[in-house]
Amino acid sequence: MTAIALHANDLILFAHIVEAGSFTHASDQTGLPKSTLSRRLSSLENAFGERLLQRSTRRLVLTEFGERILEHARRLMEESEAAAALAQHRQATPHGTLRVSLPPEFHELFMIRVLTEFSRQYPHVRLDIDLSARRVDLIAERFDLAVRIAAQLPDDSSLVARRITTLHNGLYANPEYLACRGMPRTPEDLLDHVGLILVTSGGESSPWRLSRGTEDAWEGLPLHSLRANSVGLQQALAAQGLGIVGLTDSFAAPLVEQGILQRILPEWHLPSMIVWCVTPGRRLLPQRTIAFIESLKAVLGDGMPASSAS
Missing domain, CATH: 3.40.190.10 (Periplasmic binding protein-like II)
Structure with a gap:
């Protein structure tokens, strides 16, 4: 027995046509031209090899075979509408x-x-x-x-x-550390301080790359450093006065407001x-x-x- 090639959308359109009672009303409900609906229904009937509807100028009448197929078509239509409602609900209510x-x-x-x-x-x-x-x-x-x-x-x-x-970054230190070690006035002064240095995934120290405007630039590492691969740890150590650390300005702000950290070389910036x-x-x-x-x-x-x- 040769398998019948059916398209679920055609069955759903068949159910819409029956529910609407005419091609005109079905066209209004589905947004498809009457000629398209008629062609799709004919294609479905050709696939079945039997008529589903008897057409007249006044009305559409289901055939006996059409009544039996309508039950399945309505289930498809209901499932399709349920799937659309589910998708709409998922879009309206994140879950x-x-x-x-x-x-x-x-x-x-x-x-x-x-x-x-x-x-x-x-x-x-x-x-x-x-x-x-x-x-x-x-x-x-x-x-x-x-x-x-x-x-x-x-x-x-x-x-x-x-x-x-965009995160803007600078250098920070505890005021007590600066009182003890002195306030850096130039990037070169950093070489004599303790740097809390971030370690890359490859185990290398990330140098401080400072810039001032578009022309001035400096790169280097303090002679003394404490290395770690955690910015959070370095921030905590800086708060305890153990050295100078590079931090994002907005995230250092609460500690600056509390007087725990102080911005140094404010005209110089680390890369954003x-x-x-x-x-x-x-x-x-x-x-x-x-x-x-x-x-x-x-x-x-x-x-x-x-x-x-x-």
């Missing part, structure tokens, strides 16, 4: 699991505030947070998004990067870094992902537009 990759020093980015406010606003979204310094594979590891901090991201046409905000929100693909982001991006922008952002990671 499900959201997998997010964050830098290990997430507390420096006010991420506790982001996560707290997001969870309160969207209680039906289950957060799955991964803290890692490695660059996760969003697609292979099925992450919904990643927060990354870099001046520039590597090319990747499969990802989309949204710029959330950008906070990116990276997502896989370019279309049809789940509403929970969109909501999280908006939460990031609300807490951290400056409303920068999306751009390709490629």
